Amino acid sequence: MKTFELGGVHPAENKISENKAIEVLPIPKQVQIPVAQNLGAPSVPIVNKGDEVKVGQLIAKGEAFISSNVHSSVSGKVLKIDNVNDQSGYKKPAIFINVAGDEWEENIDRSDTLIKDITASKDEIIKKVHKLGIVGLGGAAFPSHVKLMVPKGKKAEALIINGVECEPYLTADHRVMLEKADELLVGTKILMKALGVEKGFIGIENNKPDAIEHLSKLSKEYKGIEVYPLKVKYPQGGEKQLIKALTNREVPSGKLPIEVGCVVQNVGTALAVYEAVQKNKPLFERVVTITGKAVKNPSNFLVRIGTPISELIEASGGTPDKTSKIVGGGPMMGKALVTPDAPIVKGSSGVLLFDEKESKRVEEKACIRCAGCIKVCPMGLEPVLISQLTKLEMYEEAEKNNIMDCIECGSCQYTCPSGKPLLDYIRLGKFKVGQIIRNRGKK
Amino acid sequence: MNDVVIFAVISLAGIGLAAAIILYFVAQKFKVIEDPKIDEVEEALPAANCGGCGYPGCRNFAEASVKKANKDKNIEGLYCPVGGNEIMSKVASILGLEVEAQEPMVAVLRCSGTKKNAPKKVEYNGPMTCAFAHNLYQGESACPYGCLWLGDCVEACNFDAMYMDEETGLPVIIEDNCVACGACVEACPRDIIELRNVGKKSKRIFVSCVNEEKGGVARKNCKVACIGCGKCFQVCKFDAITIENNLAYIDYEKCKLCRKCVEVCPTNAIHELNFPPRKVKPVENKKPDEIEKTEIKQQV
Amino acid sequence: MNLLTVSGSPHIHEDNSVKKVMYGVVYALIPAMLVSVYFFGFDAVRVLLISVAACLLFEWLIQKYLIKGPATINDGSALITGILLAFNVPSNLPIWIIIVGAFVAIGIAKMSFGGLGKNPFNPALVGRVFLLISFPVQMTSWPVPKPLFSSVVTDAITGPTPLGILKDGLRDGEKISDIMTQIPSYLQQLVGDIGGSLGEVSAIALLIGGLYLLLRKIITWQIPVAYLGSVIIFTGILWLANPEQFVNPLFHLITGGLMLGVFFMATDMVSSPMSSKGQIIFGLGCGIITVVIRIWGAYPEGVSFAILIMNALTPLLNNSFKPKRFGEIVKIDHK
Known part of the structure; x- marks a missing residue:
């Protein structure tokens, strides 16, 4: 079975909600849609206080190349454009909309019929993906159209659809693969057309045999798409690790996947692309997993962007007693929330509720130089060294030891027997080294 | 026997002599011509190598001052905050110049978000460094501008001029030890610490808050936040106070230390330091509802 | 609901700790320990106990009074050093020599560098080599095995x-x-x-x-x-x-x-x-x-x-x- 070569860990999977079909979460009374939801430049609001908006209406425009449009996820009246606490508690501008009814833009096709024929041309596809605000739904929220525009001198050879979902707990992608398989496959064909490639690989971790079977069966009707089961190993779903597993190519340090002829998109993104290109539907809702060992009703919800996370928690049976950590995203790479009132954004893949015991870190002890972190690092780095260099503020040394290659997967800190905050310091080091590199560029 | 001794002495002396001659010529050939004044200046400096002057160490500062003195015939812009005016005039006299005395500075903490004034909203569980915590989230007190209580500034201080107060969570500046090198200002990711002039008899008035949020939001997280109400601005006769982004700032060069602003501040965000106790006790500790009223007014 | 905890990712941790690693090594040493007790009898027990006790004591004393840090004796590393040191000496070694060895191993080879994780050399080996060089006679006169239950009463x-x-x-x-x-x-x-x-x-x-x-x-x-x-x-x-x-x-x-x-x-x-x-x-x-x-x-x-x-x-x-x-x-x- 295919997998990547270096490092990797195997955390307990805890896919509690994997058998729960996707449910539509009721529309909340008010949504707060942050204007900056993607990597790159923030978008600029184009509606004003008091404006009436419909579902799918453009409300903030991304003007820079790496930016993305934001559309209203509800119909109603714009209450205000004000700051909202994001997941880390910092204020971010957002558009507050009071919900009234559920009136969609007319040009959105709301039927369930599958449209297999791809009539749009390559350029039309990219234009639509850009216009309708599609971003990577795996977590980083990188604008998708940028990935589809292959730079001059490079050639895309294969499209890779990431259905790995290697993060424990999360099941949103799993459900999408089971319930929206045809749409997903058409979406994959659309992406292949946009890139001009003949091959499309779908990589799925082997702990989802039902999804592998289902997609393998259906994919026979779609020329060029192949489904590959992958070994269960974290971070199998890391872009570079996935490419290595499926094509045995290594993305060179500091380069993008296109360097080795690959483009990676998440299954959720492929679905969003299908909906955008074939049905004119902008990205304003996504599947979010809400789970946790004490959660009464762990579920996969189809959620409108801008819905407060607290609504999700309510719908899953309320906050269990003793909850003392709420994680937005997966347990390995997600962010601990400062407040449950933060809104769901395009990059939110899950919400986890942890009790007291699960929330606290293990006590920090002296490093015993067991080299466990080095053995599990999927990028072949020395986490213990680069985190120590950051602690000593030796950023130039850290840069020489390739701190910028770190993908922040957290395997080192997960495995460290001494409970060292390795990734915390590496992240700080990356931030500082990034500053140094940018300053160097200015001179 | 004697022959051996004599031979040893002569051969050793010979080797020594030959080596000395080689060394002499090598030293001549590779001589680095350096202004002796650099050494003199360095000698005069405090040798703290704190970097407060903007140079990595005292030697570099000495080199820079000699270079500037030779080129421009002045050493404007170069100042050793640790040594102060005394050392700077010494340096100037070595270089045959004169310098104007600069006003001494001291670090001031512009946050009163103690654990009592700004109670914990979340629990932080991570490495005890402000630099990381600042990147991660808004802080335990939920004030995205306030002190993170983790003490990077104390770590950065080379002069034992700071310590963390366990009870309040805030750092405390020991004014007598502070040399205004600016290391803490650099270390603080939230720019809470400011270098201000020491002032007459060390008297200082400043706004102890850097929160730029709207009054209501700021006050929700911290009892003593500046709400940008503008009362101090109105009462100041010397145009020393400016209000920008819901935050008052007192220009220490214009402030005449009249203390009017301290009296009118509804949230006690303006602090006075080293003043004698007031003769007539002002109406301190306003009733809570009174504060609420001002706040509501300002929000409208 | 409790106060929410905030920390950087990852939010889960492998069931693994320094203590588990160290005790794993101790378990691995048990077969050899049993064999040594079988062949060298009570002497082996004596050497093992004294070596382990001395190592733990020195670690505790130094940690408490010199380093002034939290107690580290229950993390198992001093226990391993004690067992390994005992494993490296003959069973008839005088008590005081064992204690000297333990002091060198823990005090000099380990704690003087700052304790667990900071020592450049294996503490037990430093202890053994020190003893070997300082007390060559005692360290190289090995008793012939006299199994625990054998009837041979040679002394x-x-x-x-x-x-x-x-x-x-x-x-x-x-x-x-x-x-x-x-x-x-x-x-x-x-x-x-x-x-x-x-x-x-x-x-x-x-x-x-x-x-x-x-x-x-x-x-x-x-x-x-x-x-x-x-x-x-x-x-x-x-x-x-x-x-x-x-x-x-x-x-x-x-x-x-x-x-x-x-x-x-x-x-x-x-x-x-x-x-x-x-x-x-x-x-x-x-x-x-x-x-x-x-x-x-x-x-x-x-x-x-x-x-x-x-x-x-x-x-x-x-x-x-x-x-x-x-x-x-x-x-x-x-x-």
Whole structure:
């Protein structure tokens, strides 16, 4: 079975909600849609206080190349454009909309019929993906159209659809693969057309045999798409690790996947692309997993962007007693929330509720130089060294030891027997080294 | 026997002599011509190598001052905050110049978000460094501008001029030890610490808050936040106070230390330091509802 | 609901801790411990207890009064040092010498560098080598095994180890085939029915412990394989060249402290290199130095010196042999 070569860990999977079909979460009374939801430049609001908006209406425009449009996820009246606490508690501008009814833009096709024929041309596809605000739904929220525009001198050879979902707990992608398989496959064909490639690989971790079977069966009707089961190993779903597993190519340090002829998109993104290109539907809702060992009703919800996370928690049976950590995203790479009132954004893949015991870190002890972190690092780095260099503020040394290659997967800190905050310091080091590199560029 | 001794002495002396001659010529050939004044200046400096002057160490500062003195015939812009005016005039006299005395500075903490004034909203569980915590989230007190209580500034201080107060969570500046090198200002990711002039008899008035949020939001997280109400601005006769982004700032060069602003501040965000106790006790500790009223007014 | 906790990712942690790692090593040492108690009787228990107690005491005292940090004696590392030190001395060693050894091991080799994780050399080995150089007579008069339940009532008969017999024999110009007749059989050596330090006698028991460590992934294969491999190859070449002058590799493998060194001391996490490449070089170096000392050196046994010498090279190995990086070599097969 295919997998990547270096490092990797195997955390307990805890896919509690994997058998729960996707449910539509009721529309909340008010949504707060942050204007900056993607990597790159923030978008600029184009509606004003008091404006009436419909579902799918453009409300903030991304003007820079790496930016993305934001559309209203509800119909109603714009209450205000004000700051909202994001997941880390910092204020971010957002558009507050009071919900009234559920009136969609007319040009959105709301039927369930599958449209297999791809009539749009390559350029039309990219234009639509850009216009309708599609971003990577795996977590980083990188604008998708940028990935589809292959730079001059490079050639895309294969499209890779990431259905790995290697993060424990999360099941949103799993459900999408089971319930929206045809749409997903058409979406994959659309992406292949946009890139001009003949091959499309779908990589799925082997702990989802039902999804592998289902997609393998259906994919026979779609020329060029192949489904590959992958070994269960974290971070199998890391872009570079996935490419290595499926094509045995290594993305060179500091380069993008296109360097080795690959483009990676998440299954959720492929679905969003299908909906955008074939049905004119902008990205304003996504599947979010809400789970946790004490959660009464762990579920996969189809959620409108801008819905407060607290609504999700309510719908899953309320906050269990003793909850003392709420994680937005997966347990390995997600962010601990400062407040449950933060809104769901395009990059939110899950919400986890942890009790007291699960929330606290293990006590920090002296490093015993067991080299466990080095053995599990999927990028072949020395986490213990680069985190120590950051602690000593030796950023130039850290840069020489390739701190910028770190993908922040957290395997080192997960495995460290001494409970060292390795990734915390590496992240700080990356931030500082990034500053140094940018300053160097200015001179 | 004697022959051996004599031979040893002569051969050793010979080797020594030959080596000395080689060394002499090598030293001549590779001589680095350096202004002796650099050494003199360095000698005069405090040798703290704190970097407060903007140079990595005292030697570099000495080199820079000699270079500037030779080129421009002045050493404007170069100042050793640790040594102060005394050392700077010494340096100037070595270089045959004169310098104007600069006003001494001291670090001031512009946050009163103690654990009592700004109670914990979340629990932080991570490495005890402000630099990381600042990147991660808004802080335990939920004030995205306030002190993170983790003490990077104390770590950065080379002069034992700071310590963390366990009870309040805030750092405390020991004014007598502070040399205004600016290391803490650099270390603080939230720019809470400011270098201000020491002032007459060390008297200082400043706004102890850097929160730029709207009054209501700021006050929700911290009892003593500046709400940008503008009362101090109105009462100041010397145009020393400016209000920008819901935050008052007192220009220490214009402030005449009249203390009017301290009296009118509804949230006690303006602090006075080293003043004698007031003769007539002002109406301190306003009733809570009174504060609420001002706040509501300002929000409208 | 409680106050929400905020921390950076990852939010889950493997069920793993320093204590678990250390006690894993202690469990792995139990077979050898039982064998030593069987063959050396009450003496073995005495040496073990005193060594462990002294190590724990010194660690506690230094941590409390000199380092002034939180207590570290229950993390198990001082326990391992105590057991290993006891394993490295003869069973009839006087109590005070054991205590001196424990002091050197914990006080000088470990705590003076700052405690767990900071010592450049393996503490137990430093203790042993210190004792070997300071008290050569006491440290090299090994009692002949007198099994726990045997009826032999001989008191404190001492004799040399197989390696000692070999070295003396070769010095006197005897041939290997003649010397081998004076040495206990391979079976006796495997089980541990030979003279020697407490824990090193039974190759089988140590091997079991070593395999346990490998299975639990506390140690990795690189150091043991490289160490054993280089010993086998080096002695094998010599043996093939001249079997009358050099003894066969099997003898080298099962006698002396090699098994103990290979599985428990060379693999000490703190003082061995971190990357796989570095660990292989480390193992090779240990093996070669061990053989060189055994065959040409003044001491009959060279494991402890070999490991200490390679410990000194560990920082260098860490700097020179970096792990294989992802994306370092671009290999594209266009298929």
